Amino acid sequence: MNDQKYNAIIADDHAIVRAGLKDALEKPGLIEPEGIKVLAEVGDGLSAIAEIRKHRPHLLLLDVSMPMAGGVEVLIEARRWSKETRVVVLTGVSAVGLVSDLIETGVDGLFSKASDNTEFYQKLPGILRGQRHISEYFLKILEETPNPPVLTDRERQTLNMILAGRSNKEIAAGLGISVKTVDKHRTSLMQKLKVHSVPQLIARALKEGLIDPSKEL
Amino acid sequence: MNDQKYNAIIADDHAIVRAGLKDALEKPGLIEPEGIKVLAEVGDGLSAIAEIRKHRPHLLLLDVSMPMAGGVEVLIEARRWSKETRVVVLTGVSAVGLVSDLIETGVDGLFSKASDNTEFYQKLPGILRGQRHISEYFLKILEETPNPPVLTDRERQTLNMILAGRSNKEIAAGLGISVKTVDKHRTSLMQKLKVHSVPQLIARALKEGLIDPSKEL
């Protein structure tokens, strides 16, 4: 019965998605002739890392938005504990920051949940055998974005606190610096993002995925 | 071959979710002894409405976040064009505003994508036969929220434009009213939401789901 060549772990916070992916992986002939054995399915990032360390599977199917730990964090941990595991990320959001982070960290496959999944089925076998595939969808988004604004640490911190609804004064207190410095960071942020007010700043930040929405704002 | 008692339409912007749901519905014995026939699957709200008018199915499985038209809009249109269709909404977000809107509009079933889907499988047959079921998960969220702030039309419009990054002046021009009136709406908004600045307003609005995130902000 254990004649499957490959095994996998599925990580996604939606049970329906897990069920659908498990079905597709295990079905003989759809992706692999013998199907792919699903060793475990988990609903959060921490469990994902735990299962990776335990099973060291051939494949990890990973969702980006999960409780406890998101896509990039899990990817890094997976690399640390199981170098041979091929990591394929499925994402519903197409935030530029997120996508480029994933690619730079060295994800083996990247597909959109929104687009047709035939591309996913067709490319998975190649990925299992060492190839790498980033969906055209994301490549197009990346090259259509000539402005990947690079934020400094302080700017990122400031941005997050602005999104959390803190005023300049509160941010200054929180970071232990003067209000004027916060003001400077804020100004730099708005120059880099080419906006002129807080609401526009927030809108852009959310769209570009420059910040972490999971950090309960 | 057409011995299934019920048929359905699936609307979700993620192909994997559609595949998983279709599988579950059609599988004999899981939900219905003979399975449920899937007449169509669509990836956006407009197509969903079109297919509803065309097929008038027994069941509509609906996602809340979709391009072109979201959950509530599709629900209303479905009611208009096909009164007998049972509408069941699956959602990944648990924003209070959204949930209460759906329940008030009279959705027949409401389930969370994140929680286990056995509840979904078990309750669907009852829903097909006229019952109504809102997942405990959402009932708990609703009763834990004693403050359902009711916004007037103008306030909602103003809120949306604030979130879109418009200034008071721009909003005034857009709505054809004076800046002072916009200011008044803004003040009322902040009283109702118990915040004291735009950033806090945005943070709250996003968390409570008072506005439509799909309206590309």
Added chain:
DNA sequence: CTCACCATGGGGCCAATCCCCCAATCGCGT
């Protein structure tokens, strides 16, 4: 018919923001 509430405006005050100007320190790479 009141009464509450919404929507419409205006005056004014003070605080916060946006955006210029400026300078000092530190580290990093050429």
Added chain:
DNA sequence: ACGCGATTGGGGGATTGGCCCCATGGTGAG
């Protein structure tokens, strides 16, 4: 050693925002 950029801090000014005062209609509930 020199420059570059990040970070820190300040002065000052124009604009906007948050919130108080006020009044006028309309509308729907009692």
